[in-house]
Each structure stands twice: as structure tokens, then as C-alpha cells.
Amino acid sequence: MQATHLCLRVGHLLPYSMSDSNTTDFTNPSTFILLGIPGLETFHVWISIPFCTMYTIAILGNLTILFIVKTEQSLHGPMYYFLCMLAISDLVLSTSTIPKMLSNFWFNSREIDFSVCLTQMYFIHCFSVMESGIFVALALDRYVAICDPLRHSTTLTNSVVAKIGLAVVLRAGILTLPYPFLVRQWPYCRTNIIPHSYCDHIAVVKLACADTQINSYYGLFVLFSVVGLDVPFITMSYIQILRAIFSLPTKDAQLKTFATCSSHLCCILSSYSPVFFSALVHRFGHKVPLPVLVLTANVYLLVPPLLHPIIYGMRTKQIRDRLLRFFTRKGT
Structure with missing residues (x-):
């Protein structure tokens, strides 16, 4: 009875014709259908223009950061290694979702394989947690550089930076590994339509015909354990700074x-603000219109990868000077 109630409740989120056209019972769907932005289907082509523009700028910007750090010997230091990690994380995070989203908007390519959906979900959560860890590493680097500058080179050696980077990657990979396994264990009934533009954890779990509270609790546990540890550490570091x-x-x-x-x-604020808003609104904003929820989740994936290279390119003198020298040499 509870499973039926859950399936009916999910059905109310979908357009009437779509929820009624998939009434066959199934427990292991081979594919899911991504609606894109429900209620705004007629505007998908127009929405794709800013999305594609932002994605292109994000790709070019982050690749530029990687190129500059690799080619400029003077930038081979802890802060810039962490910036490279952030750039790679942004590239993976946006590329794992935006191309599929754009193919949906342009070509109505809505199907996504069940395993691909779980992989996409894992990448989203893994690299989101990884970015939070990278911000902690950057805060540590700035703390040592400003509060104890004479010991910066001896404290943050290449081996220490490598260990910090490995710890950031392992924490993200292990902490988010249960997500696809938790989702895979549930039976799915009546519909395989996801009212979202990508395989968001909560959006997929809502289609399950079972008591999925453990997914919700684990999602909140990851959110508050990661942010609850990282934000206080970053805050304390910057208070000392x-x-x-x-x-x-x-x-x-x-x-x-x-x-x-x-x-x-600036980058910390641009990253944590949409994460908090998207996660909390998605779980507790029951009266918020579905298109607003989906658009908010898309902002979380698009805006930080776009802003990070712009902010670092504009605000970091060494990167800005190297970029100007590159274009000046090209011009001559």
C-alpha cells in the first residue's frame, strides 16, 4: 500500500499524458526518460542557448587554467596544483551532465541507460564533494602562506600536497560510493520518467516503489558531514587569515x-550557495514549482564551473599576467 501511494505521488509531478502512458509494471527498468525542465518543454531550445554558452566558456576557461599552470614553471606550487584539481573537477562535473542535457533540448534525446544514469549520479555527487575538499586545501594553503609564510615551502611540500590531494579524492570517492548501490536496490513501478534534466539522486529515488528514507537520510548525512566539517574549517582558517x-x-x-x-x-561563495539552496529546496521546498527546482539544480552544475576560471583569471595576478603575455606574443 505504501509503495502504491509513493508511485501515485510521483505521478502527480508529471504531465498527465506522460504519467498515464507508462502504466506497465516493471521493477528493473533498462532506461530512464529525462524530461529536461518539466513545464518548460516548449522553451527548451531557447534555454539551451545560455546553457551551451555557459558550458563552452566553462570548458575553455578551465582548460586555459590547466594550460597556463602546466606551461608556466613559476606556477608549479601548492595553490596552483589545487587550482588544477578544481579545474579538472569542474570539467568532469559539467561534462558528465550538460552534453546529455543539451542533446535532450536540441534533439529530444531523452532516454538514458539505467547504468549510465547511476554513473552520472555518482560523478555529480563525487566531484561535488571533491570540490568542497579542494576548497579546504586552498584555505589551508592560504592560511600557511599568510599566517606562517616562512614555513610555507617546508610545510606544503610536493609530497604533502600529493597526500592532501589523494585524501580529497579518496574521501569523495568513498563517501559517495553508496549512492548508486542504494538506488539500484529498489524496485521501480509504473513509470521510468524522471522529471529532471539529469539523474539527480532524489529525483530518481522518488520513482522507487519502496520506503526510500535511507536514501534521504544518507543524502543529508553526506551534505551535512561534508559541509559541516569543511565550512567550519574554512571559516576558522579565514578568521585567522x-x-x-x-x-x-x-x-x-x-x-x-x-x-x-x-x-x-569568491569561489567558495559561488560554489556553496547554490549547493545549499538546491539541496535544501529539493528536500523541503514542497510548494516550490517543479521547473524552479530543476532550474536551481542546473544552476548548481553550470555556474561554479563557469565562475571559477573567470574569478581566478581576473583576481590572480600570476595567471592574469601569464595569460596577457600569451595573447601579446600571439598578437605580435
Whole structure:
């Protein structure tokens, strides 16, 4: 009885014709159908224009960061290694979802294999957690560089940076590994239509004909354990950084030192804000229209990968100077 109630409840989220056209019972669907942005199907082509533009800029921007750091010997340091990790994470996060989304918008290619859907879901959560860990690593780097500059090179050696990077990757990979297994274990009934533009964990779980509270609890556990550990650490680091900055003797020295970490603060805000909003609204915003929920989730995937290379390119002097030299040489 509970399973039937859940399936009927999900049916109300879908357009009437679609929810009624898939009434065959099945427990192991081979494919799911992604609706894109439910209720805005007629505008998919127009929505795809800013989405494609943002994705293209994000790809070019992050590849540029990787190219500059690789070719400029002076940038082979802890902060720039972590920036490369962030760029790779952004590339994987956006590429695992946006191309399929655009093919849906342009060619009405809505089917996605069940295993591919689970893989996409894992990549989304894994690299989101990884980005949070990278921000912790960047905060640590700035803390040592500003609060204890004389020991920066001896504290954050290449081996230490490699260990931090490995820890960030392992934490993300292990912590999000249960997601696809939890989703795969449930039976699915009546419909395989996902009212979303990609395989979001909660959107897929809502199609299951079972009590899936464990998925919701585990999702919240990952959200609050990751953010609950990372955000306080980042906050404490920047409190110490600001104290060190304000203790400098001149305003000019304070501004120059603050400029070295302002880009990190901007990127942290651009990443955590949509994560919090999307996750909490998706779980508790029952009265929020479905198109708004899906658009919010898309912002979470599109905006940070777009803004990160722009912010670091504009705010980090070494990257900006190297980029200007590259284009100047090209021009001559």
C-alpha cells in the first residue's frame, strides 16, 4: 500500500499524458526518460542557448587554467596544483551532465541507460564533494602562506600536497560510493520518467516503489558531514587569515595580502550557495514549482564551473599576467 501511494505521488509531478502512458509494471527498468525542465518543454531550445554558452566558456576557461599552470614553471606550487584539481573537477562535473542535457533540448534525446544514469549520479555527487575538499586545501594553503609564510615551502611540500590531494579524492570517492548501490536496490513501478534534466539522486529515488528514507537520510548525512566539517574549517582558517592581515602595519600591505585570498572567498561563495539552496529546496521546498527546482539544480552544475576560471583569471595576478603575455606574443 505504501509503495502504491509513493508511485501515485510521483505521478502527480508529471504531465498527465506522460504519467498515464507508462502504466506497465516493471521493477528493473533498462532506461530512464529525462524530461529536461518539466513545464518548460516548449522553451527548451531557447534555454539551451545560455546553457551551451555557459558550458563552452566553462570548458575553455578551465582548460586555459590547466594550460597556463602546466606551461608556466613559476606556477608549479601548492595553490596552483589545487587550482588544477578544481579545474579538472569542474570539467568532469559539467561534462558528465550538460552534453546529455543539451542533446535532450536540441534533439529530444531523452532516454538514458539505467547504468549510465547511476554513473552520472555518482560523478555529480563525487566531484561535488571533491570540490568542497579542494576548497579546504586552498584555505589551508592560504592560511600557511599568510599566517606562517616562512614555513610555507617546508610545510606544503610536493609530497604533502600529493597526500592532501589523494585524501580529497579518496574521501569523495568513498563517501559517495553508496549512492548508486542504494538506488539500484529498489524496485521501480509504473513509470521510468524522471522529471529532471539529469539523474539527480532524489529525483530518481522518488520513482522507487519502496520506503526510500535511507536514501534521504544518507543524502543529508553526506551534505551535512561534508559541509559541516569543511565550512567550519574554512571559516576558522579565514578568521585567522583576516587577523593576520589586519595586524599588518600599512593599508597597502593589508590590501595586497587580502587580494591573494579574495579569489578563494569568491569561489567558495559561488560554489556553496547554490549547493545549499538546491539541496535544501529539493528536500523541503514542497510548494516550490517543479521547473524552479530543476532550474536551481542546473544552476548548481553550470555556474561554479563557469565562475571559477573567470574569478581566478581576473583576481590572480600570476595567471592574469601569464595569460596577457600569451595573447601579446600571439598578437605580435
